Amino acid sequence: MTSLVRAAVLGHPVAHSKSPLIHNHWIKKYGLEGTYEALDVEPGNFVQQIRFLAAQGYKGFSLTLPHKTAALAVCDEFDDIARAVGAVNTVTVRDGRLCGANTDVFGFLENIRTAQAGFDFKAGPAVVLGAGGAARAVIHGLLQEGVPEVRLLNRTRANAETLKSQSTDPAKISVIDWAQRGKALAGAALLANTTALGMTGQEELRLDLDFLPATALVNDIVYAPLYTDLLRSAQARGNPVVTGIGMLLHQARPAFKSWFGVMPDVDAALERIVTS
Numbered sequence: 001m002t003s004l005v006r007a008a009v010l011g012h013p014v015a016h017s018k019s020p021l022i023h024n025h026w027i028k029k030y031g032l033e034g035t036y037e038a039l040d041v042e043p044g045n046f047v048q049q050i051r052f053l054a055a056q057g058y059k060g061f062s063l064t065l066p067h068k069t070a071a072l073a074v075c076d077e078f079d080d081i082a083r084a085v086g087a088v089n090t091v092t093v094r095d096g097r098l099c100g101a102n103t104d105v106f107g108f109l110e111n112i113r114t115a116q117a118g119f120d121f122k123a124g125p126a127v128v129l130g131a132g133g134a135a136r137a138v139i140h141g142l143l144q145e146g147v148p149e150v151r152l153l154n155r156t157r158a159n160a161e162t163l164k165s166q167s168t169d170p171a172k173i174s175v176i177d178w179a180q181r182g183k184a185l186a187g188a189a190l191l192a193n194t195t196a197l198g199m200t201g202q203e204e205l206r207l208d209l210d211f212l213p214a215t216a217l218v219n220d221i222v223y224a225p226l227y228t229d230l231l232r233s234a235q236a237r238g239n240p241v242v243t244g245i246g247m248l249l250h251q252a253r254p255a256f257k258s259w260f261g262v263m264p265d266v267d268a269a270l271e272r273i274v275t276s
């Protein structure tokens with residue numbers, strides 16, 4: 001007899017999360033005995049709740065805002081990437097211990113690898129807009145893949161300087177003023193937007209693409225809308241583009257594997273479910 005595996009996404013708010021759609025699609029697809037719920041957990045209750053749920057027999061948790069950094073204080077152990085990035089998006093309960101991992105790095109890289117199979121991360125400088133939690137994962141992934149230079153631009157320059165100083169290879173990161181974001185695109189092989197700009201309900205990202213080489217790959221990790229103004233403008237001038245939805249789908253795969261024991265696929269049916 002197989003036992004029921006229970007997992008959940010913890011966030012505040014959490015109702016918007018697409019994680020239940022993703023994991024429940026896979027539970028059904030692979031015929032597993034499991035449940036995956038969305039649980040709204042307020043920041044003040046996070047430590048107590050995650051411990052309580054683990055004691056109730058939950059096998060794992062996805063963490064979304066605002067819990068990704070709070071988990072650093074509650075997990076009993078971490079994988080190397082969570083420690084390096086300074087954020088946990090996946091927790092697995094092993095023998096009562098909370099084991100924190102970060103799968104956003106895998107999600108970011110795997111999205112680009114599958115959407116643009118020939119892309120060479122070593123081909124040239126990467127321009128990264130934003131210095132929040134997601135930027136930490138993106139930059140860690142870029143450095144891991146051997147990108148020669150990261151040009152980092154953020155509205156609040158001090159946050160970019162902090163990210164640089166805490167990264168695994170600060171010498172490869174040049175912090176550039178946000179006002180210079182048009183010129184910073186000259187000679188770039190990759191442009192990644194990791195700011196919240198362009199997301200439904202947020203301001204648009206205002207960026208002049210004139211200096212961007214036509215061969216540069218443009219990735220927006222914002223996935224609602226699927227095609228942001230940045231991606232539309234880049235596509236219109238002939239640049240290859242990668243949407244952000246694949247990062248969300250691929251980051252969920254190692255989490256699912258660690259709870260349910262199966263490394264799931266990203267299939268067309270799942271893409272339709274999360275984008276419709």
Ligand SMILES: NC(=O)c1ccc[n+]([C@@H]2O[C@H](COP(=O)([O-])OP(=O)(O)OC[C@H]3O[C@@H](n4cnc5c(N)ncnc54)[C@H](OP(=O)(O)O)[C@@H]3O)[C@@H](O)[C@H]2O)c1
Nearest residue numbers: 130131132133134155156159194195196199221244247248
């Ligand atoms: N595809 C995926 O799987 C995935 C995964 C994670 C996140 N995301 C998306 O990535 C975005 C950022 O997430 P996050 O977790 O990094 O958030 P975060 O930690 O709150 O960081 C937000 C970033 O956006 C910048 N920003 C916000 N408002 C701005 C404005 N009006 N003008 C210029 N910059 C502004 C912030 O700059 P300051 O430092 O100046 O405040 C900061 O760099 C969100 O849209 C999120 O949905 C996608």
